[in-house]
Amino acid sequence: MNSGGHEMIKVKRLRHVTFTSPNIEAQLDYYQSIIGLGVIQRSDGRILLGTESEELTLVLERGAASQLTSIAYEVAPNLDPADLQKSLASLGIKSEIRSDTAPGTAKALVFDDPDGHRIELFSRWEFCKAVEPIRGLAVAKLGHVALHTPDPGRTAKFFGDVLGFRVSDRIEENFVFLRCGPEHHAMNFARGTDGRLHHLAFELRDASHMHQACDLLGRNKFQILWGPVRHGPGHNVAVYHYNPDGYLIELYYSMDLMLDEELGYFEPRPWHHDRPQRPKTWIGLPRDVWGVGPAKEATEFSPEMRGVK
Ligand SMILES: [Fe+2]
Structure with missing residues (x-):
């Protein structure tokens, strides 16, 4: 879509998320x-x-x-915020140009x-x-953000029209996977009553990193609520647990890649259901290729339901 001669905005990468929390110290420790x-x-x-790769990943702010x-x-590099503002x-x-929202980001x-x-x-x-040694899993990066929304179709259209995201897969009318680069999804939208977080996903390097993650979660009494599993949509290997604020966190590796948008299919892999594997609407179960299905707690997805204020 060409919007009145203005440059269409195309998001290239997910960079960082901001959370408010009343338990900022517990979040920090986790x-x-x-x-x-x-x-x-x-x-x-x-x-x-930030990560060990020195990318800003998470901003924690004290809040009610x-x-x-x-x-x-x-x-894209060299885009002028004023031009982006006209495009929006x-x-x-309506948008606002702000200074110093993040280190090294002038505008x-x-x-x-x-x-x-x-x-x-x-x-x-x-x-x-980071001004301190990295401990814990040293995840590779923030991989994707999954949000609830009252209307996944409408929200996916907004992210497509306004930010240049492409639909990678849908699950019936209830879940949409969107990509902004070669990885199958950077954003997900799940049908829900409002816009609260569904889950946040961090990327691991490989199978041995996943093994290390499961051991570390177990040692620290974080119950694994889903997985290890190889999903259908995206074909990533994933495990899920709740963080101390009651939000679902996914750790994953080995996600589908669409290396060439013009080809329109994901790089062929042995466990694909379709050849080639193109964006589609998934209907019915089972979707996962293999692995342990979700515990009931993992599908409730709501901190309120778990008694977290
Ligand atoms: Fe996910």
């Missing part, structure tokens, strides 16, 4: 000792955490409720998605080294 992020910067009530408030994406305005979306364009999350877009960022 992300340091289990997930393996390191503190980059710390001020009163705000902690920036535990919720995901903001998602930051990288757009032509789609009827970011900030606006709200239809479900009230703040979206931050920027083309410049800097690697940020």
